[in-house]
Amino acid sequence: MPMKATASTSHLVPELHLRSVPAAMIEALKTRFAENCSAALVVREQHGRDESSFEAPPPAAVVFAESTQDVADAVKLASQYNVPVIPFGVGTSLEGHLLAVQGGISIDLGRMNQVLDINAEDLTVTVQPGVTRKQLNEAVKGTGLFFPIDPGADATLGGMSATRASGTNAVRYGTMRENVLALEVVTASGEIIRTGTRAKKSAAGYDLTRLLVGSEGTLGVITEVTVKLYPLPEAVMAATCSFGSLADAVNTTIQIIQLGVPIARCELLDANTIRMVNQHSHLSLREGALLLMEFHGSPASVKEQVASVQAIANDFGGQTFEWACTPEERTRLWSARHNAYFAGIQSRPGCRAITTDTCVPISHLADALLDSVTEAEASGLSYFLVGHVGDGNFHMAYLIDPDKPEERATAEQLNQQLVHRALKLDGTCTGEHGIGLHKMDFLVTETGTGAVAMMRSIKRALDPKNIMNPGKIFLL
Numbered sequence: 326m327p328m329k330a331t332a333s334t335s336h337l338v339p340e341l342h343l344r345s346v347p348a349a350m351i352e353a354l355k356t357r358f359a360e361n362c363s364a365a366l367v368v369r370e371q372h373g374r375d376e377s378s379f380e381a382p383p384p385a386a387v388v389f390a391e392s393t394q395d396v397a398d399a400v401k402l403a404s405q406y407n408v409p410v411i412p413f414g415v416g417t418s419l420e421g422h423l424l425a426v427q428g429g430i431s432i433d434l435g436r437m438n439q440v441l442d443i444n445a446e447d448l449t450v451t452v453q454p455g456v457t458r459k460q461l462n463e464a465v466k467g468t469g470l471f472f473p474i475d476p477g478a479d480a481t482l483g484g485m486s487a488t489r490a491s492g493t494n495a496v497r498y499g500t501m502r503e504n505v506l507a508l509e510v511v512t513a514s515g516e517i518i519r520t521g522t523r524a525k526k527s528a529a530g531y532d533l534t535r536l537l538v539g540s541e542g543t544l545g546v547i548t549e550v551t552v553k554l555y556p557l558p559e560a561v562m563a564a565t566c567s568f569g570s571l572a573d574a575v576n577t578t579i580q581i582i583q584l585g586v587p588i589a590r591c592e593l594l595d596a597n598t599i600r601m602v603n604q605h606s607h608l609s610l611r612e613g614a615l616l617l618m619e620f621h622g623s624p625a626s627v628k629e630q631v632a633s634v635q636a637i638a639n640d641f642g643g644q645t646f647e648w649a650c651t652p653e654e655r656t657r658l659w660s661a662r663h664n665a666y667f668a669g670i671q672s673r674p675g676c677r678a679i680t681t682d683t684c685v686p687i688s689h690l691a692d693a694l695l696d697s698v699t700e701a702e703a704s705g706l707s708y709f710l711v712g713h714v715g716d717g718n719f720h721m722a723y724l725i726d727p728d729k730p731e732e733r734a735t736a737e738q739l740n741q742q743l744v745h746r747a748l749k750l751d752g753t754c755t756g757e758h759g760i761g762l763h764k765m766d767f768l769v770t771e772t773g774t775g776a777v778a779m780m781r782s783i784k785r786a787l788d789p790k791n792i793m794n795p796g797k798i799f800l801l
Contacts, residue, residue, distance in 0.1 A: 343428035346385035350406040354386055354430070357398055361389040372431040373424060375416050376478075376666075378677035378727065379762055381424040384411060384431040391436045393509060393517055393548040399432055400546060400792075401515030409792050412542045414455065414484030417476075419680050420761025422488065422541055426796040432546060434483055440464040441549070449506060449523045451551040454483025470554040473498035476757065477663040483547045488759040489539030493662070496582070496715030497589045497621065498555065500757065505538050509549030513788035523551060536783070541759050542794035544787050558589075558621035562631060563649040563658055566618070566638050567611045571595060571698060571710075573641040574614040575691045578714045580637045582687045586630055590619035591715030595698070598665050598709040605668030606661040611644070616714075617662055619655070662711070669709045669722055676707070676724040679736040683747035684718040684756030693750055694719055697743045704735050718756035745770070760798045768799065 354362045363369070364386045373383030385408075388399045403410045409429025416423060425431065438455035445468040452461060457479045461472050476485060476492035484490075486508065491500035498504070507521030520533035537544055568574040571593075578591055594602065594615045603610055616638075620630045635646060649655045661668075670678055685693045694712070701708045701721060712719030721743060723736035744754045744767050754760075754767035769777050777799055784791070784801065791801050 343382065343425075344407065344409060346408050346428060346430065347406055350402060350408055351386055353402050354388060354399065357402070358388055358395070361391065361395075363387050363389075369431075372411075372413050372416075372433060375418045375421065375423040377419050377421045377424075377761070377763070378679060378725075378733075379421040379424060381421075381426045382428070384425040384429055387413075387431045387433055389433045389436055393437075393511065396432060396434070396511045396546050396548050397515045397517055399430070400511050400513065403430060403792050404514055404790060407790055407792065409795050410546065411794050412454075412483070412487065412546045414481035415457065415479070417478035417480050418484065418488060418761065419682075419758050420755075420763045422759065422761045422794070422797060424762065426762065429792070429795075434481065434546075434548075437483075437548065443468060444523065445470060445554075447523060448554045448556075449551055450554055451507075451549060452482050453549060454481055454486075454547050456482050458482065458485070465554060468554075469557050471557050472504075472552060473555055474501055474504055474552075477666070482550045482552065486538050486547055486550050487540065487542050489757070491713070491716075491718070491757040493590045493592055493619075493659070493713060495713055495718070495757075496591055497587060501552075502535065502538055504553045505534060505550060506553060507551035508534055508537055508547055510537055510545040510547055512545045513790065513793050517548070518545075519549075521551070539759065541761065541797050543784060543797055544793060546793075558623075558627075560624045560627040561589075561619065561621055561655065562627055563590075563617070563619045563655045564631070564646045565610065565649075565658070566616045566646050567644045568614040568616070568638075569642050569644075571614045572691060572695055573643070574616050575694055575714065577616065577638050577641045577643060579687055579690055580640075581634055582715060584633065584637070586633050586637075587622070587626075588618060588630060588634065588715060589621040590617070591713075592617040592662055593710070593712040593714040593719065594662070594665065595710040597707075598669070598711055601668040601672045601709055602661050602665055605671060606657075606664060608657075608661055610661075616643075617658065619659075665709065665711050666722065669724060672709075673707055673724045675726065677727045678722040678724055679733070679740060680723075680758070681721045681740050681743050682718070682755045682758040683743055683752055684716065685747050685750045685752030687717045689750040689752065690714060690717050690719075693743075693747050693752065696746060697721055697739075700739055700742055704739055706732065706735055706739070713756070716756075717752070762797065765799055 369383035437453035
């Protein structure tokens with residue numbers, strides 16, 4: 326039946342058609358999975374929403390997979406009945422990736438949460454997709470190694486791979502694209518394949534690992550991930566530095582990166598965010614433009630990095646550095662940063678956030694960010710700004726009343742202006758959140774119709790029945 330347009334979905338994609346899920350398939354799932362399959366409404370609704378502001382009917386059933394074979398069997402049944410499959414991790418995505426916009430079943434991978442193989446000598450680890458980043462770091466902490474990709478939420482490694490996540494450490498350690506070495510994947514036909522190895526490099530055929538990292542569940546279900554680990558730095562220091570203006574903070578960041586300072590984290594928070602974070606996390610950070618930074622290395626190299634950054638900040642009017650030297654102080658500071666999204670949501674009860682995710686070359690960061698702030702201020706909407714500005718990635722979050730279509734329209738207009746500005750500056754519409762439902766039109770603008778046509782050809786070849794998370798990235 327056609328999916329009815331609502332205030333939450335009408336601006337996203339053309340009218341969609343929900344595929345029916347035959348009762349025979351539900352019975353087949355229950356026979357195969359017993360209590361690990363649920364058609365209860367409360368369970369389906371839990372798996373039919375994420376952190377986005379979009380709405381869609383819940384999936385028809387939820388399968389709680391406990392092994393790769395479970396996933397393969399569920400996908401084989403979905404292929405047999407021509408029913409969509411939506412992988413589910415912990416539900417932290419922001420672009421509607423988990424929504425059953427064409428109906429189907431949800432495969433919950435949360436119970437596949439085993440750390441399978443730690444190879445400390447080779448600095449690699451293999452995990453099931455339901456392992457979260459915090460769980461992984463707890464498992465490897467005795468080896469003197471850590472996994473640096475930190476998107477903020479305690480996301481699963483499967484979900485992080487599927488969306489090509491990054492986060493606060495990306496400026497030094499890269500994104501999931503650079504850190505995933507190998508995958509195990511269940512294809513649209515239910516076949517189990519492996520891509521990549523633990524070797525640092527390979528020239529063996531097509532790079533299927535890179536194809537699947539960032540595919541948002543549209544080409545297969547990730548059931549195993551091998552990633553790089555890194556030695557824990559000998560010395561770690563974190564600091565905050567306030568500035569008189571956003572421009573000064575942004576220009577400081579640009580100079581830090583252009584001079585080659587190997588800073589590990591460089592985050593920007595505006596005055597709105599600081600006010601919300603202070604209230605939410607019971608802090609007393611100085612309201613205003615703030616850089617939150619972290620330095621990794623030997624004691625001597627950290628000292629050198631700090632001296633360089635202080636000198637640059639002083640040139641742009643940076644005020645007194647405040648240091649967080651103990652693990653407890655750093656944890657509190659970074660937890661507050663990671664909770665900025667929830668702090669923003671709580672600052673306006675009942676609101677939803679329209680989030681942006683542009684990334685530009687570092688030399689264009691000031692142009693992209695400052696003009697976007699000016700437009701947001703003029704709009705009258707509540708908003709906050711956070712950014713992984715060390716790699717040119719920043720997020721505006723517009724806080725809207727979901728019952729006021731005019732607020733959503735204003736937020737979407739601001740988002741369009743911001744994205745088109747970033748694209749003109751040779752940037753991207755999404756640095757880390759992915760396309761999902763929200764950025765389909767932007768993908769065409771960014772890559773061109775020819776590139777999107779090639780993506781569609783790959784999708785059709787690998788998923789001819791279009792059952793793998795259909796309706797995301799582009800429409801077939």
